[in-house]
Amino acid sequence: MAAPDAAGTRRALVRASHHVAPARVPRDLRRMETSQSDVIVIGAGMAGATTAAHLAPTHKVALLEAEESAGYHATGRSAAIWILNYGGADARILTGASRRFFEAPPEGFGELAHQRAVLFIAPPEQAGHLEAMIAAGEGLVPIPLAEVRDMVPALREGYAVSAAIERDAFDIDVASLHQGFLRQVKQGGGVLALRHRAGRIWFANGRWHAESSGGTVHSAPALVNAAGAWGDEVARIAGVRPIGLQPKRRTACIVDPGPYDSKDWPLIGDADHSWYVRPEARRKLMVSPADETDSEPTDAQPDEYDVAVAVDRMQQALSIEVTRIEHRWAGLRSFTPDRGLAIGPCEAPGFFWMCGQGGYGIQTAPAAGRLLASLVRGATPDEDVARAIPLTDPRRFHA
Ligand SMILES: Cc1cc2nc3c(=O)[nH]c(=O)nc-3n(C[C@H](O)[C@H](O)[C@H](O)COP(=O)(O)OP(=O)(O)OC[C@H]3O[C@@H](n4cnc5c(N)ncnc54)[C@H](O)[C@@H]3O)c2cc1C
Structure with a gap:
């Protein structure tokens, strides 16, 4: 895997050729408190948490969550099971590639997998x-x-x-998995901002800006849309083409x-x-x-x-x-329209999708976060997850 770093992200962004129509910069910007980071992740459910955790060792992450508890929506309501024979080819690749993480999690996650046929x-x-x-x-x-x-x-x-x-399927301890990722974000120096709904999002001077309901403008060269059911809404707010979630x-x-x-x-x-x-x-x-x-x-x-x-x-x-x-x-x-996941960049520079997890967002989370973190860094993804890229590339919806 190529050396991953925040500078890699910036280089990848410079390579991006297709520009979005710049969203209007708010007039009252000067009065707002601003916070700079390397990447903004919108949504702290399982998709945002795993992405932020995998980026935290190399990037300063701002993880914005609208609710006062991070797992309030889909993540806190799942059946918490890992099944290999479920979903499309992309879900099966990422489910299989997540298995090792569940069976031998990093320190601090506790026991995540409990055998259940x-x-x-x-x-x-x-x-x-x-x-x-x-x-x-x-x-x-x-x-x-x-x-x-x-x-x-x-x-x-x-x-x-x-x-x-x-x-050899198993129950997943969803709360431990989710909390483990959020802990990794904080240990890496990242910020989890609860009650911070990103209400205005715009791209200016090579950076994404997200004004959250907490009153702060977060600014970073890269932005990850992990807003679950609100994924298309976040894209629209940012002036990016929705994918039909x-x-x-x-x-x-x-x-x-x-x-x-x-x-x-x-x-x-x-x-x-x-x-x-x-x-x-x-x-x-x-x-x-x-x-x-x-x-x-x-x-x-x-x-x-x-x-x-x-x-x-x-x-x-x-x-x-x-x-x-x-x-x-x-x-x-x-x-998504083809029921596959949407993980990766799109035509808007520095805008990454981490949406469309359907019924597999927990069991695919470790591998999906690892995959997207590599793409954000501009690094070569590990082979086991790279196989999913042709199936998960969000640009397929706008081809
Ligand atoms: C009944 C049920 C059973 C399931 N069973 C399984 C299972 O057995 N195994 C499995 O792998 N999966 C299962 N799933 C699916 C799994 O729960 C989801 O795929 C996964 O939780 C999706 O995670 P997420 O982070 O994308 O979404 P969410 O957990 O919904 O997170 C998205 C977050 O984004 C936040 N947000 C939205 N807009 C903004 C904004 N503008 N600013 C800031 N924050 C914002 C939301 O508040 C939300 O917290 C099940 C789901 C259900 C409902």
Whole structure:
């Protein structure tokens, strides 16, 4: 890997040929407090946190977050699972390249991975799909239904005709991962500015400027858009072409599995991905209808209908009586038009995308942050993540 440094970033910017129309410089600029850094990262969810952490050893980072808690949106609402056989080729490359980080994290992260198999079960009409998944997958193998029943005694007789299991998947300790990245940012001399929504963003004199709701203007030669569901909004504010992000709401709820001790159950879902359950603790199950309802960027709230659908689909497969929903929530998974991630530069000099994480933003985070940090530095990315570049380059949306 080439020597990474902030000067590399500046050289990469000088090489950028296509200029954006400069956004209007605010007239009241002289009265504002300004803060200079090497890179501004907008959004301190998992995408912004991993990017900032990977840049912190070489760059002075200003990490701006609109909310008063950094994981308030999608990052704090995930199912927290690492599955290799999930998503498109780019997600699988970055998920695989993140594995080592989860299994042997750097000091200060604690234990991040807790083994949990993932079980796909197929009713008759989904059997073909399951076969195709096994053929295309890696480490996804058929498992006899008798073995599934031993593992999950609640499985209803007659629901599934076949099943497959990915044994070396795992639960991710999302809070430890996220906090670990944020700690690395601070240890590297970076700043995490909570309650700082970037409301005005402009490019002038070779630098990006972001005026945050805290009243400060942050200025740096590079800016990373890691604003999750608000990614296109941030681009528009900055005078950069949006990429067509679509936030989609996903619902989850917690139920009691009744007489069953579900602690060691695998994550269970159907092959068509129309519902799944994930053990939360000894006597808790998270249930989701795997919904994808188009939404505006917002503080997503669960819809009662989606909660009912989740329970109904789960009950078709598992004999679990649900007398009470203990907790319910929803979060936004944001997708690009081709559902691939958007990681890298665009036609605007010094403007980098770190968006479109969809349903894989946690499991891909270590490798995605490493990849984008190399691109911001103007360094050659490691081989394992470089393979994803043709699939994740945001410029594909404007070709
Ligand atoms: C129910 C559910 C289950 C999921 N399960 C999994 C799973 O098992 N595994 C997995 O890998 N992924 C999963 N995901 C997906 C994962 O949660 C997301 O991909 C990931 O959290 C996205 O991170 P992010 O940082 O891009 O977005 P967010 O966490 O939403 O962060 C974006 C941040 O940007 C901030 N922001 C926006 N605009 C501005 C601005 N102008 N100025 C400053 N800050 C701004 C927001 O306040 C927000 O905090 C799941 C998601 C949901 C909803």
